[in-house]
Amino acid sequence: MLNLVKHDAAAEIQLARPPVNALNLDLLRALQGALADxxxxxxxxxxxxxxxxxxxxxxxVPELLTKDRADVREFWREFFVTCAALAHSPVPVVAAITGHSPAGGAVLSLFCDYRVMAHGAYRIGLNEVQVGLVAPDCIQMALRRIVGAYRAERLLVAGSLIDAEQALACGFVDELAAVDQVVTRALHWLNETLALPAHSMLATRQIARADLMSTYANVDALPIDTFVDAFFHADTQATLRQLVARLKKKD
Incomplete structure (x- = not known):
């Protein structure tokens, strides 16, 4: 599910769950373990x-729709735990967005320190509204702190998926690169950051990320049950099942 690559002082954690790196319970827990390791x-x-x-x-989504409420709650709790692990990482984390990154993929990138996205016909965004889900405030705030309150509102309410150029223009990502150079550019930014005096850089980083860290200080205080209630809403279930049906037709 993960490929681990050592780059001198940096570790690369590559999502590797074919065909589309969809997030399930096992992948989330593997990612949490890899970050800690x-x-x-x-x-x-x-x-x-x-x-x-x-x-x-x-x-x-296809896997999650087969689960009962307890299993769905367990999944969403682990999703927020993964966000918390990124938010509280004691070292800088760069998202090397090597292609499409809708919904949960985009959310994970928001908790990183810097985002390099592949240039081209790739899309990113929090399209929860379009698939019948409600993005809770603990996710919305992660987007607000990156793109600003008004731009976040427009993107979230519309459930917009935007292309790489639009993402760069509104600050959703920090840099674009050819798809085969995304990791290289991510490492370049990381190495420049790590070349700074470590104590001052890390202490300043901690202050700058205090809002994110505070929001995710206690995952069990987040509105997980409210989110699960929304997941099981009749309209949401219908929309998600229609989505799965469309995906099956494409296979």
């Missing part, structure tokens, strides 16, 4: 990457 093993920075053309298609 990288820091324990001495990595001074981390690159979170996908496969060429696809960072992550987001939540594995």
């Amino acid at each position: 990288a820091v324990r093993d001495g990595a001074r920075g981390i690159v979170l990457s996908g496969t060429p053309g696809m960072f992550s298609a987001g939540v594995d």
Whole structure:
């Protein structure tokens, strides 16, 4: 589910769950473990990457629709735990967005320190509204702190998926690169950051990310049950099942 690559002082964690790196319980827990292991093993920075053309298609909706309420709640709790792990990472994390990154994939990138996205016909965004889901405030705030309150509102309410150029223009991502150069550029930014005096850089980073860290200080205080209630709303279930049916027709 993951490929781990060592780059001198940096560790690359590559999502590798074919065909689209869809997020399920096992992948989320593997990612949490890999983040912790990288820091324990001495990595001074981390690159979170996908496969060429696809960072992550987001939540594995077909699998999640087969689960009961307890299992769905467990999944969403682990999703927020993964966000918290990125928010509280003691070392900088760069999202190497190697292709499409809708919904859950886009959310994970928001908790990283910097985002490099593949240039071209790739799309990113929090399209929860379009698939019948409600993005809770703990996710909305992660987008607001990146693109600003008004732009976040417009993107969230419309459930917009925007292309790489639009994402760069509104600040959703920090840099564009050819798809085969995304990881290279992510490492370049990371190495420049790691070349700074470590104590001052890390202390300043912690202050700058205090809002994110505070929001995710206690995952069990987040509105998980409210989110699960919304997932099981009749309209949401109908929209998600229609989505799955369309995906099956494409296979």
